[in-house]
Amino acid sequence: MKKIKTNSLILLGFLSNTAFSQQSIDAYITDSTKNVFTLVAGSTNSLVSPVDLDFYPNQSTRPNELWILNQGTNNTGGSTLIVSKANSSSRTFKYVKDGNSWHFMALASAMAFGESNFATSQDILDANRQGGTYTGATLWPGDLGIYGVVGNPPTQTENGSHLSMIHQTPYGKGIAFERDNVYWVLDGYEGNIKRYDFGNPHEPGGDDHSGGGVQVYPEFKFTRHVSLPGHIVIDRDRKYLFGCDPVGKRIFRIDITTGINSGARPKINGENLSLGYFTFSGLSKVDTLISGLGSPIGIDVYGDRLVVTDNSTDEIIIYNISNNYKEVGRIKLKYTTSPDPMGVKVGPDGKIYFVDKANKMAYMIDNSSVIPTAIKPILVPTYKFDLYPNPTNSHLTLQTNIELKDAEIIITNALGETVKKQHTNNTNSLILDVEALSSGVYFVQVLADNKFYNQKFIKE
Numbered sequence: 001m002k003k004i005k006t007n008s009l010i011l012l013g014f015l016s017n018t019a020f021s022q023q024s025i026d027a028y029i030t031d032s033t034k035n036v037f038t039l040v041a042g043s044t045n046s047l048v049s050p051v052d053l054d055f056y057p058n059q060s061t062r063p064n065e066l067w068i069l070n071q072g073t074n075n076t077g078g079s080t081l082i083v084s085k086a087n088s089s090s091r092t093f094k095y096v097k098d099g100n101s102w103h104f105m106a107l108a109s110a111m112a113f114g115e116s117n118f119a120t121s122q123d124i125l126d127a128n129r130q131g132g133t134y135t136g137a138t139l140w141p142g143d144l145g146i147y148g149v150v151g152n153p154p155t156q157t158e159n160g161s162h163l164s165m166i167h168q169t170p171y172g173k174g175i176a177f178e179r180d181n182v183y184w185v186l187d188g189y190e191g192n193i194k195r196y197d198f199g200n201p202h203e204p205g206g207d208d209h210s211g212g213g214v215q216v217y218p219e220f221k222f223t224r225h226v227s228l229p230g231h232i233v234i235d236r237d238r239k240y241l242f243g244c245d246p247v248g249k250r251i252f253r254i255d256i257t258t259g260i261n262s263g264a265r266p267k268i269n270g271e272n273l274s275l276g277y278f279t280f281s282g283l284s285k286v287d288t289l290i291s292g293l294g295s296p297i298g299i300d301v302y303g304d305r306l307v308v309t310d311n312s313t314d315e316i317i318i319y320n321i322s323n324n325y326k327e328v329g330r331i332k333l334k335y336t337t338s339p340d341p342m343g344v345k346v347g348p349d350g351k352i353y354f355v356d357k358a359n360k361m362a363y364m365i366d367n368s369s370v371i372p373t374a375i376k377p378i379l380v381p382t383y384k385f386d387l388y389p390n391p392t393n394s395h396l397t398l399q400t401n402i403e404l405k406d407a408e409i410i411i412t413n414a415l416g417e418t419v420k421k422q423h424t425n426n427t428n429s430l431i432l433d434v435e436a437l438s439s440g441v442y443f444v445q446v447l448a449d450n451k452f453y454n455q456k457f458i459k460e
Contacts, residue, residue: 025305025350027369029318029329036366037335040353041068043360046081046095048072050355050362051229052110052298052343054118055086056142059348064088066347068355068362069111069120074129077101078108078120082144087349087364094144099152099205100160103127104138109229110343112177116142117163119183119198121172123229133268136167137175137185139198151205158205164198167269168214168277171224174232176241178256181212184241186232188224189268193217193232193241193254197454199275213275213454216265219283220254223247228297228311231343235301242289242306244296251290251299251308251325258284261410261445263417274456276412276443290325293317298344298354309341309354316344316352316365335363387444391458394435398444400428407448413440434459 028035041047049071056065066086072078079097098105109123119139127135140162141147151158164181171188178184181198200211222230225246232243234256241254259280267277294312301307305328306319318328331352333339340358347353352365386399398409404424409432411420419437424430432444437459446453 025302025307025318025346025352025370026328027367028316028331028352028365031367031369032329032331034367034369035331038364038366040066040086040091040362040364041081041083041093042362045083045093046070046079047355047360047362048079049357050081050342050360051108051357052231053345053353053355053362054111054113055345055347057113057115064347064349066345066353066362067111067113067118069108069343071108071123071357072101072105074107074124075102077103078105078122080111080148081362083362086353087347087351087366096144096148098140098148098160098162099150099154099158100162104160104162104165106135109172110174110231112175112183112233113142114177114179114181114183117181117201118142119175119177119196121169121175121185121229123171123173123188125170125189127167133170133189134167135170135172136165136269137169137172137183137196138162139164139181139183139201141204146204154205159207161204163201163204164209164212166196166198166209166212166214166273167271168267169194169196170268173224173230174243176232176234176243178234178238184232184234184256186222186230186243190216190218191221191223193220193243195256195280197275210272210274213273214277215259215261215280216278217254217259217280217283219281220252220285220287222252225295228295229342231297231299233299233301242299242301244299244308246295246297246311248288249291249293249295250288251293251296251306253286253289255284258282260447264412275454290319297342300345302346302350305346307344307346307352309344311341314339314341316341316354331365336361385446385453385455387455387457391460392434393460394433396432396434396444396457398430398432398446400446403428404430404446404448407446410445410447411437412443412445 052069066083068081070079082094106127107124126132150161174186195215198212230244262279262281265279298309304321316331344354409422
């Protein structure tokens, strides 16, 4: 009986280890003989300069819908190829180019989907081509009845189909979704990273871009590559941002829950931003999380694995996040004599998708030993932050739908100067006395639970 029991334990252990290996994309390394490369799209499908890709987030309504971003040229602007049923031989294609992509998607470098909208960064100094610095990230609708349809051709009231553009990031190198309409952007012009909150975007093709704001983190530094992007991604816990630096040949990590407002800073362009333009300091980061790479470009997080494309060595590399970012192994790209890998994404099916810019291709890597890890959908909490009455001449009521624990309430003027501070704890409603303030525009900032919220009010 003892012998049988021991064998049973050995068998259970074997089954457990087998199940674990099947649930991991490590099989692309450990069982590489089963890797199958499939061409998803090419030049005949309107791929002209693919640099990045992402999946539409709602898999229940639009399963395996893959969006591929064409960078375009200085004269054309970027575009997208939308592949339905990307993992199937019956896949279909839809090419979409916005009515004014010449400006709003000028030399696009990266894309990232949010809950339904998506955003792009632009690797150009001046999207107007007038010798200035008028460029930044753009917010787009994921609705195919709007994107590329409204404002095509553009009119005075419908200038393309974009939802917002904040012109504070020339030479945008990468972009990553955090929550709501909040995206992080790798800024090649200043060599830092910025947090864009598009706030309340305008109607498709509108021109009022004042509904958002930007947080600048100058403590993070990198050197811009003249042509290659450096993609970034945020994990599903919205804790860490991982990014590629092809010049520094490294992967970096930033804790996006850290950093405090250090006050207003001069804008690159003088546009009106209702949520302000601020310097944030005290950023927790690891400048070199992974070193010794050639030219890391694409990056994705899948479970506890980090997936990176190296444009210099023509490899896709997998790292184990849970084991101190130890390298699991490398997939050598041999589908053509001169690969040019850029963006990478692990799809909801567990397959690895990547784009090749120079060869105008998008590929899928499949492996029968890989079973998709069950990943819970992103549950993005909806925070309601109301101020009333607004405008006011004496008092404001701040009302939230969550309990504020150990929260700091800061009121700043239009110059970013702090005019009032108040601490609160274990409440979702409080009254702010603003009667002594001069007439003008002010901002209420709530710092709570390592999050930052900002809203404008007017003192009459």
